[in-house]
Amino acid sequence: MSASLASTNAKPVVLCLGGLDPLGCAGVLADQRMLTALGCHAAVVITTLTVQSTRQLFEAIPVDADLVLRQCRAIISELPVAAIKIGAIGSDTIARQLSLFLQSVPDIPVVFDPVIQAEGGGNLNQGDMAAVCQHLLPHCTLITPNSLEAAALGGQNNAAPRTTQEAAQQLLQQGCRYVLITGGHSIDEHHPAHIVNRLFDATTGEHPFSVARQRGDFRGTGCGFASAIAGLIAQGLALPNAIEQAQHRVSAAIAQAYHYSSGKQILDPHHD
Secondary structure: OOOOOOOOOOOOEEEEEEEEOOOOOOHHHHHHHHHHHOOOEEEEEEEEEEEEOOOOEEEEEEOOHHHHHHHHHHHHHHOOEEEEEEOOOOOHHHHHHHHHHHHOOOOOOEEEOOOOEOOOOOEOOOOOHHHHHHHHHHHOOEEOOEHHHHHHHHOOOOOOOOOHHHHHHHHHHOOOOEEEEEOOOOOOOOOOOEEEEEEEEOOOEEEEEEEEOOOOOEEOHHHHHHHHHHHHHHOOOOHHHHHHHHHHHHHHHHHOOEOOOOOOEEOOOOOO
16 A cells, blocks of 8 residues: 555454454454454455354355455555464365465464364365465464364374374474464363463474463453464554454453353453
């Protein structure tokens, strides 16, 4: 975008790719809500259409891969994208096209939340996850799997990892710069009242981040966390600071969560 045409109060732009949850609880709609609350502008490209409730995925239909690529190129041609956040991919064909796009924008940080299953169960990716990793991980600044996803993805091209550390190292060997294994799905025996998110890189090893665990059954926490990190990076924060602030933003959104039925609670990132 030309500097003369840019508004003086323009917001940092984050390009979000992922699934469309019609309930607005997860996927790109959750990304958009979190990024708006952070003061960013979210440009959205849908990779997968879904039929789901807060507890169950009934159907997932990948979008045409060429359409995904054309949308990304159209966005990047006009908006000053400062970070990219990727969620559910939909298919390995889409992953190949995204790889082509990411090759053309090597200086933009990429945060990848490698969603394999919806939180209520059901596969969001109709494709080979080993191929997805092969195409995308070399372009990623940070990936944010939970412990189960890290084990599954790390074992795609290697022997199944025995520990969280081994899973992280296997993912780093596939090309990404940092791996943040999120702790919301597992209880840390040393810190049972806290969620411990563990950041790994190839040189300095492991760095833990901790936040108080809140009781309840919530939807969209992983989406919110990854998009908050991307938004804070877009605002100029270094990665450790972005992770630290993002986990507290998500914690605050959880504290204000609401629901309409007996299903999972919906995060509310719009807090004071």
